Amino acid sequence: MIKNSGKLATLFLLAMFALFAPLAVVASEEVTGEDEDQQKADQLRKEVEAILAETDGQESERLLAKRAFCGNLVTHKEDAGQLVIDVRDEEKVGQYDEETVMVGIDRESIKPQDLEIGSYVVAMGYLNRSGPDELQIKRLVIQETPAPLVKESFFGQVGDISSEEKVFILNQGENVYEVLAGEADLSYQGRDDVAAGKFDQLEEEDKVVVVGQREDGNGRVEASKIYIFASKTGDS
Numbered sequence: 518m519i520k521n522s523g524k525l526a527t528l529f530l531l532a533m534f535a536l537f538a539p540l541a542v543v544a545s546e547e548v549t550g551e552d553e554d555q556q557k558a559d560q561l562r563k564e565v566e567a568i569l570a571e572t573d574g575q576e577s578e579r580l581l582a583k584r585a586f587c588g589n590l591v592t593h594k595e596d597a598g599q600l601v602i603d604v605r606d607e608e609k610v611g612q613y614d615e616e617t618v619m620v621g622i623d624r625e626s627i628k629p630q631d632l633e634i635g636s637y638v639v640a641m642g643y644l645n646r647s648g649p650d651e652l653q654i655k656r657l658v659i660q661e662t663p664a665p666l667v668k669e670s671f672f673g674q675v676g677d678i679s680s681e682e683k684v685f686i687l688n689q690g691e692n693v694y695e696v697l698a699g700e701a702d703l704s705y706q707g708r709d710d711v712a713a714g715k716f717d718q719l720e721e722e723d724k725v726v727v728v729g730q731r732e733d734g735n736g737r738v739e740a741s742k743i744y745i746f747a748s749k750t751g752d753s
Contacts, residue, residue: 581644582644583641584644585639585642586609586611586640587604588637590633590636590637590638591608591634593632595629598612598629599613602640609652610650611642611652611653612651617657618656618657619632619657637659639660640656641654668728668729668741671687671694671738672725673689674722674724680716683697683699684697684698684699685698685719694736694738696738696743697737697740698740700739700741701741701743702741702743703715703716703742703744704742714743714745724745724746725745728740728744
């Protein structure tokens with residue numbers, strides 16, 4: 518009788534183990550899942566804290582863009598550390614501080630009080646994308662005022678064309694020029710009107726007027742405008 522009781526107790530314990538073992542596994546999986554969620558939450562919290570620390574009291578690098586203003590100095594407010602620079606007939610504002618490096622025309626170190634109105638300056642620094650009206654100047658260099666660009670007009674006939682490089686030969690009587698047209702605005706004379714043109718509309722023997730600047734010492738012309746007059750009658 519005692520032996521049978523022992524067997525019954527053993528069977529009872531095995532049954533109880535079979536019943537509760539899956540529950541223990543589920544509980545363990547739930548704990549593991551909670552741990553993973555907590556780890557993800559902790560990681561996200563750390564990333565947010567890092568971003569807040571980066572932007573707290575200083576500009577985030579993602580908000581800044583490198584820029585340079587080149588032109589003549591028209592206004593200098595030394596007490597406010599502010600400069601106004603004429604950049605192609607548009608006034609640009611720059612702000613400097615005690616960390617701004619200033620270099621004179623002979624590459625010597627200068628101070629703000631050494632700046633002269635009318636000087637040609639190159640101001641390098643950062644624009645804030647959220648307020649791009651003012652340049653935070655990190656380095657300012659005084660340079661010789663560059664010579665004004667002299668543009669000329671050239672009328673002639675198109676020779677060889679390099680579509681890939683956007684370069685073509687312009688024959689003007691006995692003169693031959695290499696025209697760099699990559700930055701040029703093109704206008705095309707169609708049958709009845711003038712329309713915006715494209716480089717691939719150029720054909721050999723077309724008559725063109727090229728407006729641009731000739732490089733010193735060679736026959737290369739940097740074109741700013743090209744007016745195309747087709748040599749043949751056809752659609753534009």
